[in-house]
Amino acid sequence: MIEWFQRLRDRFRRDELSAELDEELAFHRQQLEREAAANGADAETARTAAARRLGNVTATREEARERWSLPRLEHFLTDLRHAIRGLRRSPGFTLTVVITLGLGIGANATMFRVVDQLMFRPLAYLRDPGSVRRIYWQWKDRSRFVTSQSGPYTRYVDLKRETSSFAQLAAFQERSLAVGEGEYARERRVGLVSASYFTFFDAPPALGRYFVEDEDLTPRGADVAVLSHAFWRSEFGGRDVLGMTLQVGNVRAQVVGVAPPGFAGVNDADPPAVWIPITTFAGSEGSDDARTYYTHYRWGWMHIIARLKPGVTPEQATIDATQAFRRGWDAARVDQPQLTPSTEAKPVVAVSAVRPGAGPDPSLESRTAFWVLIVALVVLVIAVANVANLLVARALRRQRETAMRLALGAGTGRLVAQAVVESLLLAALGAGAALLVSRWTSAGVLTLLGAAPAGLHRELVDWRSIGATFGVSLLCGAAIGVIPTLLLRRGDLSRSLRGGSRGGAVDGRRVRGALLVVQGTLSTVLLIGAVLFVRSLDRVRAMPMGYDAERVLIFNRVLRGPFPGVDAIKAITATLVAEAQSLPQVESAAWVVSAPFISTSDVPVFVAGVDSTGYLGRFYYQVSTPDYFRTMGTRILRGRAIDASDRMGAPDVAVVSESMANALWPGRDALGQCFRMRADTMPCITIVGVAEDMVQRELSGARFHYYLALDQSTRQFGNAMVVRVRGDALAEAEGIRRALQRVLPANAYLTVRPLGTLVSDAQRSWRLGATMFGAFGVLALLVAAVGLYGVIGYDVAQRMHELGVRVALGAQRGDIVRIVVAKGVRFVGVGVLGGIVVARLASRWVEPLLFRQPAVDPLAYGGVALVMVLVALAASALPALRAASADPASALRSE
C-alpha cells in the first residue's frame, strides 16, 4: 500500500527524480574515476575503467524510471486521453449523452434527497440511531385500522411504569406559539419535550444546560427554556442569555441553555426555535382536557420515542408495550364510554421507524415521494438504455477500426478497458450535469413538498446525495460500458473486416431493437402514470370546497397568562369581532371554535331511530357567531343559517351539512328533526337549516358537520375568527392583523393564515404526484423520442445501399418512407403494448395515491398509446424523408 502510494507520488515528480538519479550516477562515476586515478591510471584510462564498472547507465535509468510509475495508471491515463479526444471529436454525441445522463441521474439525486429526508437520514446528534424507535398506536375503529403517532401523556406514563423493554423513553410535541413580548412577539415552532428527550442525543449544549427530570414534573414543570442555536444567533446575536426570561406561549420561561448548532431533535425538517418541558406546556394550557392530561386519556396530543434495551428486539418491545396500551385503553373507557372495548378495537403498539415516512402509516406525501423516486429510477433506466444505444451505434460505426486493431494484436482486455474508461468518463460528466440539475430542481420539489424545505435548504452541500449521485453514475457508467462491449466481443473479426459497415451488425440490431422496446414500455408506463396523476389533481381542484377559500382569512387569538374569566373572554371576543366588522376592507367576520384544517373537533351524536351514528363516521361540530356561513361563502341549501336570535334561552338550534342530513335522515327532510350531542340524555337540538358540504380536514372522507350558535354554548369560547375580505385576502392580511392587534389587551397576540394557503397545503401531495409524474413522463418521452430518432437515423444510414437498390429497382419515395417509418412504429408499438400491461399490473399500488381517479382508465391508456405512436411517427419520419430524398446513384456508388 505504502509502496503503491510512493510510486504514485514518484509518478508526478519523475523529472525531479530523474535529475537526482543522473547526479547520483555522475557522482558515482567521478568517484570511480578518482579511484582509478589514485591507482595510477591516466585520465583517459580512468574514464574507460569507470564507464566499464558503471555498466549500462541507460538500462539503469530505464529500470528506475519504470519504478516511478504505475503501469495500470499509465494505461488508464492513456485511455482517458484517448476517450477525451474521441468525445471532443463528436461534440453532438457527447452533449446528447451528457444531457440525457444528467437529466436521468439528476432526477434521481433530487428524489433521493427528498426520500432520504422523509424516510432514512439519521437524525443529527442521535446516539446509536439503530436502537431508537418511535411509538405508533394502532387500533380498529369500526371496520378501519387506524394508526396514530399521537397519544395522551398518560400512555407515556404507562409505558414508563409498566414496560421493561425500553432503556429510555421521551415524550415530545411541537406547537407554533408566540415567542417574545409585545411588538417582538412572533409565532415560532416550540418543542415541548420531556427532560429525557435530550438524553437521546450526544449533543452537549453550546451554552448552559438542558432541563432535567426535576424540572419536568406533573402536574406542571418548571418555567425553563432551551434555545436553538439558530434562534440564539439570529435573535440574541449569540450573547449570554442564561438566566434571561423569555415569554413562550403562556409561559414566562427562564433560559437555561442553548442547543449546539444543527440540533433539531426529532424534527429536522422544521426545527423548533425553543424547547420547554412538556409538563410545563400541558400544565399551563388551561383547557378542560389539559387539566387532566396526566391522569386521564382524553387528550391525545403527543408523540413518543424510545430506545430499546440492548438485546431487546422491536417485536418483543411491541408485545411489551401493547400490554400497557391495552390496560390504558380499558382504563380510558371509564370516562370515555363511547370508546369501543379493547376486545373489539384490538389496540396494538408498533415500535417502528423514528421518521414517520418509514413508519407503519407514512403520509401521502412520503408515499408519493417514494413512488416518484421509483419513477425517477425508471427515467434513469430509459436514459441509460438510450446512451447504451448511442454507444452501440458508435461501436458499430467503429467496428472496422476495432477489427483492425484486434487483427493487429491489441488485446481484447485493453479494448474493453478503453470502452469502460470512455463510459465512465461519460458517466462522470453526466454526474456533474446531474448535480447542477439537482441543485435547480431540489428547490422546486421542496416547495412542492411545502413543510420540508427549512431543513433541506440549510445544507448546500449534502454529502449523502452527492455520494448517491456518484454511486448511481458509476453504475450507469458500468452499464453503458458493458452493453456495447459485449457486442464488440461477439463480433466476427473477419466478417467485420470484409463487410465494412454493411455487414456484421446483426447482433447490434437485435440488442438495439430490444432497448427501444424497453424504452417504449417504460415511457408508456410513465406517461400513463402522469395522465392519471394529472387527472387526479384536476379532480382535487374541481372538487367543491363549500367556501371561497381565496377570500377568507383565519385569525388565531393567543391569550397569555392565567385564564381571565368567562366574562372577560366574551368581552375581548365581542370587541374583536366588532372591530373586524368595522374595518373597510372586511366584508364580514365570525368568531369560531374550530378552524378548517387547523383544529376540528368531533363529538358523537344520537338520533332517535338510528342505532349507532358512530357506524356512519365521525361528526364534526362548529360553534360560531351568526355571520359564519356568509363569511365563508357557504350556501344554505334549505332553511336558515344561525342568526342573532339564537341566543341563550331560545330553543337550541343547529345547521347540518347536506351529507349529514342525507346520512341520518335518508329520504326525509332534515329540517325540524332533532339530535343530541355526547349522550342520548342531553337535550335535543333542532335542525333549522341544511348547508352545503364543507371541506374541513381531509380532502377525501365523509363531511358530517353540524353548526351551533356560540351564544347558546356554555362550554366553548373559541380562539379563532374567520374574516371575509373585500379585496385580495393575501395582501390585506397583515394590515387587518395590525388593526385588530390594537384593540387587544397587552397579553394577547393574533396570528393570521389565509384559508387559501391551508387549502393549497392540503392539496400539496396531490400536486406533488401530478407535477413529478408529469415532468418525468414528458422527460421519458423526450429521451425515448431522441433515442428512437437516433436509432432509426443510424439504421437508415446503414441501409442507404439497400434503399438505393430498391429505388433503382423502381420503389417510390413513398415506399421508402413507409419501410423506414413502419420499422420505428413497430418498435414503439410493441413497447406501448408492454407498457399498457405493466401499467395495468401496477394499477393496484397507484390507485391509493390518486384522488377519486380509477387507475385503470381507458381514456388515459388510449391517449398515451396515441401520443406514443405519433411521436414514433415523427421521430422516424425525419430520417425516412432523408432516405427517400437521397440520390440512389450516389448511395450505390458510396460502397
Add this chain to the structure above:
Amino acid sequence: MTRRDLLPGLLDMLILRTLSSQSMHGYGIAQHLQVLSQEVIQVEEGSLYPALQRMRQKGWVRAAWRQTPNNQRARYYDITAEGRKQLGAQSDGFTELMAAVRRVMQLA
C-alpha cells in the same frame, strides 16, 4: 577471486545490513560490499540504483542530499525502522536457509 552473482533478494539484505551501521551514498555502499566481501561480491551499479529506488518506495530506506567529507554533494541513504524490521526478517530467513543448505551439502 572470481566474481559471483548474487542470488535475487540477497542484494536488498546486504544493502540494508550495510546501511544499518551508518548512512552511506551509493558509491559507498558498492565499495563497502566489495571490500567486506574481499571482492567476491561486486555490485553492478546497474542493479544497485534500481534496488535503492525500490527500497525507498517500499519505505525501507530514506534518501537525502548531504555533503561528503570532501565537501561534495552526494545522495546519502539511511535505513528506516521498517527497513530494520525487514533486515531482521531477511537475515533470519537467510540464516535458516544457509543452515539447511549446509546440512544437505554435508550429508549428501
